[in-house]
Amino acid sequence: MTTKRVKTGIQGLDKLMQGGYPEKSVILISGGPGTAKTTFALQYIYQGAKNNEPGVYVSFEQEPEQLKETMKDFEMDLSKLEKEKKIALLRIKNANDITDVLELIEKNVKKLNAKRLVIDSLSSVEIFASTFRSMIKDLPTGLVEKRYGFYPPTKTIIRRLMYKMMDYFKELGVTTLLISESQNSEYSRYGIAEFVTDGLINMQYLGIGSKNFRSMKIIKMRQTKHEEDFIPFEIGKQGVGVRKIEKFKA
Numbered sequence: 001m002t003t004k005r006v007k008t009g010i011q012g013l014d015k016l017m018q019g020g021y022p023e024k025s026v027i028l029i030s031g032g033p034g035t036a037k038t039t040f041a042l043q044y045i046y047q048g049a050k051n052n053e054p055g056v057y058v059s060f061e062q063e064p065e066q067l068k069e070t071m072k073d074f075e076m077d078l079s080k081l082e083k084e085k086k087i088a089l090l091r092i093k094n095a096n097d098i099t100d101v102l103e104l105i106e107k108n109v110k111k112l113n114a115k116r117l118v119i120d121s122l123s124s125v126e127i128f129a130s131t132f133r134s135m136i137k138d139l140p141t142g143l144v145e146k147r148y149g150f151y152p153p154t155k156t157i158i159r160r161l162m163y164k165m166m167d168y169f170k171e172l173g174v175t176t177l178l179i180s181e182s183q184n185s186e187y188s189r190y191g192i193a194e195f196v197t198d199g200l201i202n203m204q205y206l207g208i209g210s211k212n213f214r215s216m217k218i219i220k221m222r223q224t225k226h227e228e229d230f231i232p233f234e235i236g237k238q239g240v241g242v243r244k245i246e247k248f249k250a
């Protein structure tokens with residue numbers, strides 16, 4: 001059976017990965033500050049909703065109003081789609097446990113019959129993870145450090161969190177983008193998410209001489225033959241789009 005594909009919403013990208021993300025997969029979008037992660041993900045939600053694939057966007061970082069303003073610059077009217085119940089923009093400021101976050105997501109996904117989901121950012125969830133009761137219960141003694149009165153975020157907790165979230169999203173039937181703030185050579189805060197997710201796209205913003213170049217790279221995409229080289233892109237009038245490369249002809 002051929003894998004069903006979910007379009008990325010990014011001009012020029014689908015054809016570099018067999019038509020889009022594998023349906024119901026969980027994809028990590030990693031990158032440093034200002035590499036257009038949020039714009040990339042909002043476009044995924046916007047274009048999906050326009051195409052009858054409703055979406056839920058969960059933001060830990062920015063107010064929905066600010067997100068809407070950003071997209072207005074690219075002539076993408078999120079407010080209209082919100083009124084039509086094709087998208088939901090949720091802001092989470094504090095999370096007591098991952099179960100609360102997942103229940104809120106489930107409620108909204110079911111309400112909209114959503115097919116698409118974005119978490120902006122996974123890094124925020126990871127930071128909260130060590131305080132999530134459901135993530136630390138039943139851990140073998142020794143892994144849970146009680147001496148300091150808090151539970152340090154071990155790689156075990158993060159791995160548990162990832163499996164819990166991924167299973168949940170697959171069960172809901174959505175195709176998910178998890179945004180990750182990458183630092184140094186790792187694609188995620190604890191170096192775990194990039195191994196357990198189904199796909200990984202890394203966004204970059206490089207200064208070379210007096211010029212700046214934006215590019216992305218598909219590091220992995222399970223079940224998919226994809227472009228392996230850097231993919232230059234720009235933020236134009238219609239948002240993020242792959243730049244056409246003039247191939248040198250002999």
Ligand SMILES: Nc1ncnc2c1ncn2[C@@H]1O[C@H](COP(=O)(O)OP(=O)(O)OP(=O)(O)O)[C@@H](O)[C@H]1O
Pocket residue numbers: 031032033034035036037038039040073074235236
């Ligand atoms: N209207 C616009 N036209 C062109 N470029 C823009 C426009 N609006 C924003 N940008 C560029 O996009 C960048 C921010 O994009 P975005 O917020 O999607 O990045 P991010 O990776 O999510 O950033 P952060 O690390 O802060 O979360 C800005 O720093 C700016 O360079």
Ligand SMILES: [Mg+2]
Pocket residue numbers: 037038039061
């Ligand atoms: Mg962002």
